[in-house]
Amino acid sequence: MRLKPLISILSLVLVSTGFAQKQNINTTIDAWHKSAENANFESYFGLMTEDAVFVGSDASEVWNYEEFKAFSKPYFDAGKAWTFKSVSRNVYINENENMAWFDEVLNSDHMGLCRGSGVLIQTKNGAWKIKHYVLSLAVPNPLVDELVKQKSKLDRKYLETLH
Secondary structure, rough: OOOHHHHHHHHHHHHHHHHHHHHHHHHHHHHHHHHHHHHHHHHHOOEEEEEEEEOOOHHHHHHHHHHHHHHHHHHHOOOOOOOOOHHHHHEEEOOOOOEEEEEEEEEEEOOOEEEEEEEEEEOOOOOEEEEEEEEEEEHHHHHHHHHHHHHHHHHHHHHHOOO
């Protein structure tokens, strides 16, 4: 009989621990987006691991950490990086609670609705950092056929560079 209250308490602790981790992860992702909006280069890249990968919306954009820093620096130096506001986000955590992945819908003045997804790891000091991020344009289904036609020439050109 005494086992039931103990199991209930342990379950509550586990659920609240997962909730706290998700809050920390959301805080990290939000701070990362805010750092770009505020053109805070150090903060933005400080929230990424040094082996992070950033995949942009163009098929050619797959940058390691140093490449992405070099690409981004002029934007941050000009005080105009980019602004993406998360409108919805799903966060998932592995059972060891040291890795998480997420997907989000973003809104942006310059790109409209986008989708972001990524992976975070928890560092030895307990902080969460972005290890991998993918940004893509969210294309409404009724526009797909026309968009595919419009981009077909550029798609072929890109594929030729791979051979």
